[in-house]
Amino acid sequence: MPYAEKGMQIGLFGGSFNPAHAGHALVAEIALRRLALDQLWWIVTPGNPLKSTRELAPLAERIRLSEKIAQNPRIKVTAFEASHHIRYTADTLALVRAKNPGIDFVWIMGADSLRDFHRWQRWRQIVMTFPIAVIDRPGSTLSFLSSVVAKTFDYARVDEGDAPILARMRAPAWTFIHGPRSLLSSTEIRQAAKK
Ligand SMILES: Nc1ncnc2c1ncn2[C@@H]1O[C@H](COP(=O)(O)OP(=O)(O)OP(=O)(O)O)[C@@H](O)[C@H]1O
Numbered sequence: 001m002p003y004a005e006k007g008m009q010i011g012l013f014g015g016s017f018n019p020a021h022a023g024h025a026l027v028a029e030i031a032l033r034r035l036a037l038d039q040l041w042w043i044v045t046p047g048n049p050l051k052s053t054r055e056l057a058p059l060a061e062r063i064r065l066s067e068k069i070a071q072n073p074r075i076k077v078t079a080f081e082a083s084h085h086i087r088y089t090a091d092t093l094a095l096v097r098a099k100n101p102g103i104d105f106v107w108i109m110g111a112d113s114l115r116d117f118h119r120w121q122r123w124r125q126i127v128m129t130f131p132i133a134v135i136d137r138p139g140s141t142l143s144f145l146s147s148v149v150a151k152t153f154d155y156a157r158v159d160e161g162d163a164p165i166l167a168r169m170r171a172p173a174w175t176f177i178h179g180p181r182s183l184l185s186s187t188e189i190r191q192a193a194k195k
């Protein structure tokens with residue numbers, strides 16, 4: 001797990017990154033700026049529990065490409081989930097919280113992730129652990145509103161203008177961040193590579 005100092009605001013950006021692309025880098029840059037983060041931990045998962053591992057590139061390769069794409073020194077590419085033998089986000093957040101007293105974290109994800117978020121293990125616990133920033137993604141700009149999580153935690157939605165202080169808020173708290181969007185997806189990149 002990367003080193004952090006007390007008082008910092010840190011974003012946690014988990015993903016398969018199979019492969020990493022400029023859309024991920026855009027999300028990371030938007031999060032750093034809009035959430036006033038000191039660091040962003042780019043967490044390469046050993047494997048999304050809801051996705052097939054059939055097309056999953058080896059972890060080392062996904063880390064290598066992530067490091068190439070994530071050029072900002074505030075972005076720390078890490079794969080501590082694998083070394084701690086965990087893959088459920090609820091476990092990741094519990095571990096991060098236990099190891100980092102005095103640091104404020106935000107979970108970051110693209111808007112498409114909201115659609116199936118209620119299928120993640122202990123999803124309510126995730127929402128109750130750290131604030132969440134949802135970054136706009138083409139195709140999910142409005143549809144996210146009908147997601148189970150957005151409806152369940154409608155009362156905890158925070159104005160986008162308060163994004164710089166989201167990390168310091170007590171969970172549950174989440175916001176939707178609009179901004180420049182990227183059409184890129186790892187699926188399309190993998191498909192193009194097969195042709
Ligand atoms: N173009 C994008 N715009 C906004 N968010 C994105 C974009 N691409 C990925 N994300 C977000 O980044 C995180 C990691 O995504 P992931 O590694 O699964 O990439 P992906 O392109 O969605 O991959 P795949 O097509 O294999 O599902 C997720 O929270 C996802 O919502």
Ligand SMILES: O=C(O)c1ccc[n+]([C@@H]2O[C@H](COP(=O)([O-])O)[C@@H](O)[C@H]2O)c1
Pocket residue numbers: 013014015016017043045047048049050051087088089090113119120121
């Ligand atoms: O904990 C879960 O049940 C869970 C289910 C689906 C996705 N996740 C996490 O969500 C993040 C984004 O995954 P992905 O595959 O969409 O890039 C990554 O950190 C995954 O570990 C977590």
